[in-house]
Amino acid sequence: MPNAILRKRAIETLIGTTLAVLLTLAVVAGAFKLSSSLHEDRLSDLRLQGTLELVELREKIEADVHTTLSSLRQIGTALQIDPDMSQAEYSDLAFSIAGKNSAIINLAAATDFRLSLVYPYEENSSILGFDLRDYPDQLAGVTQAVEAGDMIVAGPLDLVQGGVGSIARYPVFVPGDEGDDRLWGIASLVFDHSGLIAAAIGNSIGSDYRLLVTSDGLRDADRRTLFGDIDVRSAADPIELDFDFSGGDWTFLAVPENGWPSNAISHPHNIAIAVLAALAIVAIWLIQIIMRSRNRAEVQLLRAVEAIDGGFAMFDAGGRLLSFNAAYARMYDRCRDAIRRGARFEDILRTGLANGQYPDAVGREEEWLKDRLELHAHPRGEFDQRLSNGRWVRISERRSEDGVLVSIRVDVTELKEAQAAAEEANRAKTDFLSVLSHELRTPLSVITGFVRLVGMEGAMPESRRLASALAETPDVPLPVRSAIEARESSIAQTMRTVLRSAEHLLFLVEEMLDFGQVEAGKLTVRPSNCDVAALIAAATDQCGEKARRKGILLETENADAWVVADPKRTHQILLNLIGNAIKFTEAGSVRISVEAGDEAVEIAVSDSGPGIAVSELGKIFEPFYQVDSSSVRRAGGTGLGLAIARNLAELQGGSLTVSSTEGIGSRFALLLPRSHDEPMRLAGE
Structure with missing residues (x-):
């Protein structure tokens, strides 16, 4: 032609x-x-x-x-x-x-x-x-x-x-x-x-x-x-x-x-x-x-x-074929006799349906035809179509101001196959992470339990029997008694160190498990009316000791506001934001502020840390991404926390954003839907 x-x-x-x-x-x-x-x-x-x-x-x-x-x-x-x-x-x-x-x-x-x-x-x-x-x-x-x-x-x-x-x-x-x-x-x-x-x-x-x-x-x-x-x-x-x-x-x-x-x-x-x-x-x-x-x-x-390395077709406002290339005719081999200039798009489709060109239409031909004609009349971007020869084509249709429709078809069979393989690999990875997380969490829970038990003075039977024996034998030499007490104290100190490491390892395992659930679409939230002040207080209480050890001032702005959120997942987000702020701030302060709007409440965590380069801001919410700096390397982490936090915020109908200036600090803003069903408060509360 x-x-x-x-x-x-x-x-x-x-x-x-x-x-x-x-x-x-x-x-x-x-x-x-x-x-x-x-x-x-x-x-x-x-x-x-x-x-x-x-x-x-x-x-x-x-x-x-x-x-x-x-x-x-x-x-x-x-x-x-x-x-x-x-x-x-x-x-x-x-x-x-x-x-x-x-x-x-x-x-x-x-x-x-x-x-x-x-x-x-x-x-x-x-x-x-x-x-x-x-x-x-x-x-x-x-x-x-x-x-x-x-x-x-x-x-x-x-x-x-x-x-x-x-x-x-x-x-x-x-x-x-x-x-x-x-x-x-x-x-x-x-x-x-x-x-x-x-x-x-x-x-x-x-x-x-x-x-x-x-x-x-x-x-x-x-x-x-x-x-x-x-x-x-x-x-x-x-x-x-x-x-x-x-x-x-x-x-x-x-x-x-x-x-x-x-x-x-x-x-x-x-x-x-x-x-x-x-x-x-x-x-x-x-x-x-x-x-x-x-x-x-x-x-x-x-x-x-x-x-063009793909099919091209152009139809007038009435749906008649104005122009096409050879690749288009080759793609639709079972419609080839109907593909000619002046042919109606509907006639081409019907020829293809009669010859089994479209596997997805088998058994529902008229319904499929109606949907395809509607999409042709009102194109909405790109979509993929499976053909009888096992190939996949990605169809992109746009209509010009004069009603002419331009259609581009690209063979994406290899991409589809690669995508399917990637999805399968991703499912396997997610399943592996879930299994691994479960397998790791069980022994870690046992380890932390025993470590807590060993670290508590007098909690172990042997320790109690030793203490009884020492009490019943007053003539034990003082050096021996002191050595025994020192050993008990050393064991308790060692167990506390082991406990902190085990809890950190358990936290990392929990992050991996949450990330696997996010990717698999299995992570769910249970929103309810939550007091913002209570959420902030719970998070700062848990992070307060860490801030005090580093000499960081942890400032909190209490606000009388309620949000519709999952308290557990919101607590997880705040722990991540406040923990990161304390982790990356060597001196100064971390401030948690609240601003209530008509439809949403913003909880902002600001720090006086080193800040984040502009080139890095768009990447920090990506899974496993870590800012390449010595401070981050020293702090450690999986790089999943912020990715999980943003997903949790979006699952609750909110958002998580960041702004930062190098040398001054960073500001992470958590936006959650405001609750309009706040509980009545008594006078004086």
Whole structure:
């Protein structure tokens, strides 16, 4: 299963990377396409705006051209009416019609093809009398107008006056003698097309465009330009408009002053597109990185889970298996067919029950299943489970905040076997200590009895008979009598020494017996209401002689308090605490104080001994532990007293704690439940 998942994750990573590359290329291509489309739309808008402006300008130019040419028609009409018009009259007429049109170079009239009238006179008087038939180029235009019977415009061309302009010719017909019209002559108008166009343009289009007006009516290409910059013809994609007026075939070209804008990356829409594309690409690769990181993390997790020296399983909040390792499946070999991702925990258990996976469930399957499902729903730490193959697994289950349950299973078969062996050895040791204690206590009791008897003067029959014999024989020499009495006294002193050693040995045996009962769980207490003062008095009376021999001041604080305790076991605790305090204190005092609270009474034994190192405080209640110091070694002991004392305190619902400062002393505090059923006291007690 894990190998299949690893292959699946590798394929997913490859597919994800390929998709990310393709999406990146698609985003880049889309960005270029969008940029080109927006650029084309922008160019279309600019061309439309420019075209509208140029159409308006063209109409103005056409209007000015028509106005200029209409001036010639008016002159021609006036000459038809008054063919004998004088120069002065002609000048006045021309001024009134075209005096304000700066584009008009001259207005002339030629009678019988000879120039006879001009305007303005001063600038053009030199051409009066010219015969148009002497100028073939001029004659061709005149002939064309006469044949057409209407105005003809020619140009641009070289003018007789100098320069380049356009000439409009209008044939003038007057009534003949026979009632028909006869040709009077030609009225002509020379105008500067550049000036006319420039005047029409003015500031209407500003300096945003380069303009070119051309005419297609000439053979010489260099003279096709009527107005503007000839380089516009070679510019890229100019706006092109045709003029509409008689006698003219003009074309209007225009391009922006700096050319059409390129699709520069610095343009706002390209910057916006680039930013959006970059964000999209970053998002694509960020998602890809996240997916790869997730896959990598999952692969690492799977490998880590497989490396666990134990079973691993993870269930969702609904109890369905999310993940597991091979060790988990191996442990539950009889459930292996049901162990798969998505399987319900209950189904796995039922498969195991049907196949005898759980020996502890035999005969109580439904009850066992209910308890196990409850423990799975509400995990409470660790517990051990026995399997059908004889192995033991320790199960540790924890539920996360989102309800996912993580379960770790460790094979503890060897630990269980070692624990069973240790428990068996401990039971054997406890039984041995109990038997040994009983076997030692019986002869020790006999020894102490006989030692007490021997140590008492006159207690032994032989001593009594010897005393009677000495009394009945007054003539026994004094040295003999003194020797006999000295021997009796020596025997009594020796027996007292033997008695103290025997009692100490019996105390050690009693400690070992109590410790064995504690470990076996057989030590019992019988609580009752106890007077604290009486308990302390009994203990201090027994330890008083020992304190006096060492010169230790034994101070007692009497308190009117009662506790719920076993008097015998509490006496044993106090003897241990007070005895230890006296034993380890070389000089100073031992103080027993009492502090009664609402629920408990504290009996504290404080000494002025050497104190206990901080590193030792946590160990002194351990069985057989002794503080490693010369004073302890000299004092001796089994190291069981404090361990037994603490167990006795806890068995009575209390506690035993210690605090100490090296060089100042130690304080042991026995806390016992306070009795609220204290006996009534008489007045004066």
